Structure formats: structure tokens, C-alpha cells
Amino acid sequence: xxxxxxxxxxxxxxxxxxxxxxxxxxxxxxxxxxxxxxxxxxxxxxxxxxxxxxxxxxxxxxxxxxxxxxxxxxxxxxxxxxxxxxxxxxxxxxxxxxxxxxxxxxxxxxxxxxxxxxxxxxxxxxxxxxxxxxxxxxxxxxxxxxxxxxxxxxxxxxxxxxxxxxxxxxxxxxxxxxxxx
Amino acid sequence: xxxxxxxxxxxxxxxxxxxxxxxxxxxxxxxxxxxxxxxxxxxxxxxxxxxxxxxxxxxxxxxxxxxxxxxxxxxxxxxxxxxxxxxxxxxxxxxxxxxxxxxxxxxxxxxxxxxxxxxxxxxxxxxxxxxxxxxxxxxxxxxxxxxxxxxxxxxxxxxxxxxxxxxxxxxxxxxxxxxxxxxxxxxxxxxxxxxxxxxxxxxxxxxxxxxxxxxxxxxxxxxxxxxxxxxxxxxxxxxxxxxx
Numbered sequence: 145x146x147x148x149x150x151x152x153x154x155x156x157x158x159x160x161x162x163x164x165x166x167x168x169x170x171x172x173x174x175x176x177x178x179x180x181x182x183x184x185x186x187x188x189x190x191x192x193x194x195x196x197x198x199x200x201x202x203x204x205x206x207x208x209x210x211x212x213x214x215x216x217x218x219x220x221x222x223x224x225x226x227x228x229x230x231x232x233x234x235x236x237x238x239x240x241x242x243x244x245x246x247x248x249x250x251x252x253x254x255x256x257x258x259x260x261x262x263x264x265x266x267x268x269x270x271x272x273x274x275x276x277x278x279x280x281x282x283x284x285x286x287x288x289x290x291x292x293x294x295x296x297x298x299x300x301x302x303x304x305x306x307x308x309x310x311x312x313x314x315x316x317x318x319x320x321x322x323x324x325x
Numbered sequence: 326x327x328x329x330x331x332x333x334x335x336x337x338x339x340x341x342x343x344x345x346x347x348x349x350x351x352x353x354x355x356x357x358x359x360x361x362x363x364x365x366x367x368x369x370x371x372x373x374x375x376x377x378x379x380x381x382x383x384x385x386x387x388x389x390x391x392x393x394x395x396x397x398x399x400x401x402x403x404x405x406x407x408x409x410x411x412x413x414x415x416x417x418x419x420x421x422x423x424x425x426x427x428x429x430x431x432x433x434x435x436x437x438x439x440x441x442x443x444x445x446x447x448x449x450x451x452x453x454x455x456x457x458x459x460x461x462x463x464x465x466x467x468x469x470x471x472x473x474x475x476x477x478x479x480x481x482x483x484x485x486x487x488x489x490x491x492x493x494x495x496x497x498x499x500x501x502x503x504x505x506x507x508x509x510x511x512x513x514x515x516x517x518x519x520x521x522x523x524x525x526x527x528x529x530x531x532x533x534x535x536x537x538x539x540x541x542x543x544x545x546x547x548x549x550x551x552x553x554x555x556x557x558x559x560x561x562x563x564x565x566x567x568x569x
Contacts, residue, residue, distance in 0.1 A: 157398040159391055166387040174381035179373075188381045195390040199397055256377075263372050282373035307333055307366075314365025317372065 147212040154202045166195060169213055173220050176284040180224040180275075182264050190227060194220040214294045217284060221276065266316035274309035277302060335359045339367055 145153075145164060153161035170191060177194075178187035197219050205215065267275055273295070280286045280294060288306075292299045339352040349367045353360050 157394040157401070159394060162391055162394045163387055166383060166390055170381060170383045170386055175376070175378040178378040179376050184379050184381070187378070188386065191381060192386045192389050195386065196393050199390065199394055256375075259372065260376055263369075263376065278370075278373055282370050283376055303333060303337065307336055310336070310366035310369050311362070313369040313373075317369055318365050 148207055151202065151205060151207060151212060154199070155205075157199065162195075162199070165198075165216075169216055172284055173216065176217065176279055177220050177224045179264075179267075179279050179283045180221070181227050186227060187224075190220065190223045193223055197223070210293045211290065214290065217280065217294060225272075262317060262320045263313075266313055266320065269316065270309055270312055274305055274312070277305045278309050278313065281306060332359050332362055335363055336366060339363065340370060343367065343371065 145161070150161055150165060154165065173191045173194060174184075174187050177190045178184050181187055181190065194216060198216060201219075267278065270278070276295065277291055280291045281288070286294065288299050288302050291297075292302045295302065297305070335356045339349075339356070342352050343349060349364070349371060352367065353364055356363055
């Protein structure tokens with residue numbers, strides 16, 4: 145089912161289309177939101193809320209050539225940013241606990257989670273736009289062209305944003321390694 | 326191509342190769358000049374790809390979203406049923422057209438009433454002044470000049486009816502009972518009532534004393550038109566008194 149048909153059926157609140165869109169984008173959206181809010185349970189709530197908002201606004205949605213998921217990610221991003229803004233003390237502990245529970249080697253899990261915690265802290269020091277480019281590119285797995293559509297920027301501008309964001313993040317991670325080491 | 330552009334091209338190529346499954350080291354080997362800058366960037370990108378996110382409970386999400394979809398579907402169905410096929414805009418247009426029609430009819434009624442009251446018969450010349458409506462009662466010294474549209478005494482002198490329930494249909498009754506309960510005309514002392522032309526019918530009772538109007542000959546009280554307005558004072562004072 146392509147985007148046009150999917151949107152058409154969603155406008156009729158078709159149950160099959162709803163199931164399909166949750167199945168198609170749910171996991172990726174969750175990864176994206178979890179990277180922002182650093183809380184898997186909260187991310188799940190936000191993903192569910194994203195789909196609710198989608199249904200409530202689908203009547204006004206018009207196909208403009210951009211992929212439908214770009215619209216979904218925009219809703220999810222706004223909800224996630226609002227959640228973080230509302231509660232800046234969102235702990236990453238929940239994510240850590242779930243992650244550790246999934247790992248068979250606690251020491252390895254701890255080391256990995258330490259890196260991820262550093263990564264999340266470093267991400268937060270970037271500009272909003274830089275964070276969004278990195279999350280859309282490397283967490284949501286979008287191409288440069290898709291990110292450009294999502295952010296209403298040219299592909300060249302997105303490449304420049306990506307370069308600066310990765311450069312800043314690389315420096316921050318390197319500095320963190322030195323201080324830890 | 327400057328260093329920034331070289332770095333941008335190298336980063337682009339390496340990210341693409343890593344996405345296809347190549348290692349970071351293999352890519353760095355092909356860009357020795359940019360390695361020092363490229364390496365931390367590529368490792369940061371690789372770290373981002375490994376950001377953990379336990380698989381979400383998609384079933385729970387799906388259930389809640391499906392429930393919401395069912396609510397919205399139901400609401401949409403009941404909303405469309407309540408409009409019973411007529412589009413909202415059409416309903417609005419019909420109501421607006423009816424309202425406009427009612428306004429137009431009201432305006433026409435008012436206009437016709439006004440034109441009827443001011444209309445004079447060809448035989449009867451207009452009164453010398455618009456404020457001299459009491460021409461037929463001129464013999465009465467203090468004829469109350471009631472410029473009322475529907476129940477004015479002067480209309481009784483006019484052979485042509487004044488449109489609606491004009492007192493002219495009962496010409497003899499007019500001087501008798503011009504009961505105007507609401508309209509108090511201004512003192513019309515300045516009015517000189519020279520009767521230019523007598524109406525075909527003689528004035529009902531030119532010399533009848535006002536107080537005896539109800540019993541005046543030719544003016545049966547029962548035939549008195551239900552004049553709704555006009556000063557029915559017969560006290561000859563000419564001022565606006567209250568008729569309680």
C-alpha cells in the first residue's frame with residue numbers, strides 16, 4: 145500500500161490502515177523518540193500519542209510529494225521535545241535498566257550504557273537543528289534527501305549541518321573518553 | 326576544492342560505505358589526508374546507530390490507536406447522519422436567504438404603509454403644510470392635529486382611503502373618536518387650517534362640540550374605527566395631555 149492509498153484509508157479511520165502504519169513505522173519512531181527523551185516507556189507513550197494526533201489531523205493532511213512518514217516524524221519530534229521541555233529531569237535510568245536487563249553480560253552492558261549516556265549528554269549540547277539531523281539520519285535511518293524534506297532545507301544545507309554536528313559530537317565524545325580514561 | 330569541501334565529500338562517501346556494511350577503518354584508509362578529522366565523526370555516527378532502544382510494545386500502541394480510530398469513525402458517522410445529506414454550507418445559505426426575504430418583505434410593508442399614508446386623492450389637494458393634518462376639523466377651534474398614519478382625523482376627510490385600515494372607511498366617525506393613546510402631537514397652534522377643498526362628503530360634524538363627539542349625529546360610536554393612535558382628547562386645549 146503506497147502513501148496515497150494509506151492516507152486515503154486513514155482518512156476513513158480504516159482499522160487495517162491503522163494497524164499497517166503502526167507496524168510499518170512504530171519501531172523506528174520509538175527509536176527516534178527514545179533517543180530524544182531517553183526513556184523507553186515515555187517514548188512508547190509518545191509514539192502512541194503521535195498516532196492519535198495523526199488520526200485527529202489526518203483530515204487536513206494533503207499529499208505534497210513529501211513522504212508521509214516525514215509528517216509522522218514531525219509530530220513525534222514535537223511531542224518528544226515538549227516532553228523533554230516539560231520535564232527536564234527525565235531520567236535515563238529507565239532506559240538503562242531495560243538495556244541491562246536485555247544483556248547477558250552486566251559489565252559489558254554497563255560500559256556500553258556509559259558510552260550511550262555520554263552520547264545523549266553530548267547530543268543535548270548541540271543545536272536543535274543539529275540534533276534533529278543526527279537523529280533523523282542515524283537513529284531513524286533517513287537519507288539526506290528525506291531529512292532535507294523533513295526539515296524543509298536543501299540537501300547541501302543538511303550535509304553541512306550533518307558535518308558540523310558530527311564534528312562537534314566527535315570532539316565531545318573524544319573529550320569524554322580522555323576525562324574518563 | 327578546499328579542505329572543507331574535501332572533508333564533506335569524504336564524509337559523504339564514508340557514511341554511505343558504512344551504511345552498506347564496510348568498516349570505519351576500511352573507509353579511513355582511503356582518506357589519509359582527512360583521517361584525523363574524519364575518524365571522530367565516523368565513530369560518533371556509528372555510536373548514534375547503536376543507541377539502544379528496547380523494542381516497543383507495538384501491540385499495546387496498536388490497540389490504543391485502534392480504539393481511538395473507532396471513536397473517531399463513530400463520531401464522523403454520527404456527524405454525517407445529523408446533517409442528513411445537506412451540506413453545511415447549503416443549510417446556511419438557505420437560512421440566510423430566508424432571513425433576507427423576511428427583511429425585504431418587512432421593508433416593503435413599511436414602504437407601502439408610508440406611501441399609503443402620504444398618498445392623496447387627485448381631488449383633494451395636499452394640505453398646505455405637512456404639519457396640518459387636521460383640515461377637516463378646522464372648524465373645531467382646537468382640532469387636535471394628529472399626524473398619525475393610520476388614524477388621523479384628516480384622513481377621514483379624504484375620499485381616498487389611506488391604504489390600510491384607514492378611518493376613511495368610516496368617515497363620519499373620525500372626528501368622534503380619534504383615540505390616540507400613544508402619539509402626542511406637538512402643539513400645533515401655528516397651524517392655520519384653511520380648508521382648501523372640501524371633500525365630496527360634508528364634514529361629519531363641523532360644529533359638533535368635541536366633548537359630545539360620541540353622540541354626535543351621524544357618528545355612531547359603534548361604527549367608530551378602531552383607531553389605534555391619536556390624541557383623543559377633546560378638551561380643546563390643544564396641548565398634549567394624558568388621557569388616562
